[in-house]
Amino acid sequence: MEVNDTDVRRERCDPDRPAHPGVFLTREAGKSDHQPAGLSVDFPVSVVLPAGGTGERTGLRTPKQFCSLLGRPLISYTVQAFERVSWIQSVVVVVAEENMDLMTDVVQRFRHTKVRAVPGGSTRHRSIWNGVLALGEGEGEGAVVIVHDAVRPFVDEDLLYKIATAAKEHGAAGAIRPLVSTVIATTSEGYLDHSLERAKYRASEMPQGFTYDVISRAYQRCSESDFEFGTECLHLALQYCGTNAKLIQGPPTLWKVTYKRDLAAAESIIKDALSRSACVITGGSASGAALAGALREAVGALGTELEVVPDLRGENARCLAKEGNFILVSVGPSRPSEVEALLTELEAANRALLHPLVVIWVHMSDSDELSVSGRAAAVMDLSSAAKLRNILLYGIQLHPSKDAERWERSVSRVAELTSVLIRDRSPALVGQLLQA
Ligand SMILES: Nc1ccn([C@@H]2O[C@H](COP(=O)(O)OP(=O)(O)OP(=O)(O)O)[C@@H](O)[C@H]2O)c(=O)n1
Ligand SMILES: O=C(CO)[C@H](O)[C@H](O)COP(=O)(O)O
CATH class of the missing domain: 3.40.50.360 (Flavodoxin domain)
Known part of the structure; x- marks a missing residue:
């Protein structure tokens, strides 16, 4: 694929480059080009999309969530995946302070209607907690909060429904995938210490869902070390609320854009769909x-x-x-x-x-x-x-x-x-x- 070229990718990722040059890019507010799946829930569901990272592993200057795929920033695809779901009420996107204007521009340019941007924190957990706080108790009470990485654009309504309903029933729920490689532990000298039995383990993916009560209590109680080094919200729910998350197998398209090559892969999937x-x-x-x-x-x-x-x-x-x-x-x-x-x-x-x-x-x-x-x-x-x-x-x-x-x-x-x-x-x- 031609986008592997570094300069081309940098050009595509330049947030200053107008993604769409014309004024003719309009769509009726709140409408989308996807067919609704006809599902519904009888409790409020809100979404927190952490998008406050720098995307260091891509090696690009632009954070991956703002990189352009076919003229539209990645974050807009993820937002659209949630916005098109009729039973989702609001989407809080958590972005770094310096990218607030950029996010506001994305919301306006692509006519996102359910979205609010709030400032992020220095780690993913801090950003998610800021998003949960922004939902507030009023909005969140009796509600389910879905947490989803902003850089996982391919999530469908069916899985969101399963996660939301399982979270309502069990307090927490998360998507999993089979492991591709075996997980091993190494010694400090770089030798094999031991390996895990692959069939017993799963990769924890996103989306994850929580009752508002569980996710807010977990963050209120967790330690500075959790905030700083933790990578798993389901773990916080278990450790601080005693909630065993229900795990639901998701499709392979749930992967997270992490490296530069993932941007090209995501664009290829979008092109296939179009x-x-x-x-x-x-x-x-x-x-x-x-x-x-x-x-x-x-x-x-x-x-x-x-x-x-x-x-x-x-x-x-x-x-x-x-x-x-x-x-x-x-x-x-x-x-x-x-x-x-x-x-x-x-x-x-x-x-x-x-x-x-x-x-x-x-x-x-x-x-x-x-x-x-x-x-x-x-x-x-x-x-x-x-x-x-x-x-x-x-x-x-x-x-x-x-x-x-x-x-x-x-x-x-x-x-x-x-x-x-x-x-x-x-x-x-x-x-x-x-x-x-
Ligand atoms: N302080 C942070 C760090 C990460 N994230 C978000 O968490 C999601 C998943 O994290 P990851 O893939 O690790 O993103 P980055 O931290 O941006 O990537 P890297 O680790 O390569 O820098 C991303 O949507 C990212 O923007 C966030 O909201 N706030
Ligand atoms: O899978 C996840 C949660 O279970 C997260 O997406 C993952 O932990 C993010 O981690 P990182 O920021 O290191 O990529």
């Missing part, structure tokens, strides 16, 4: 529909499901709300106005707030009033305007052929290019007219 489906707009012509049909099979085989519609009018407008990737098929003379119209519709539908949209203009014509260089210039010009709307515009020129074999080859090249563009969202190819 490339699962796309909408092909054929313009209503028979040859456009034939190409779309062939593409649907070929692109489907590469992992992206295509929905084919003649236009985005009436019922078909649902694609505007549903999809993040669009393939516009033009047959005959180039009409940049068709692309402009699609960009305007996407902007009006407010679909580019949280992720950049991909639009691929597939142009199929031999004879055209525009020369190849004229078409390439048109794609480049349109792409600059699209970028301001957080839309990545790419062009593909398809040369039709009456020879069945050549036609099939061209279609499979369009399918491959389409898949790569949707999957990789390469900034370097934005505005290019690729040949199929």
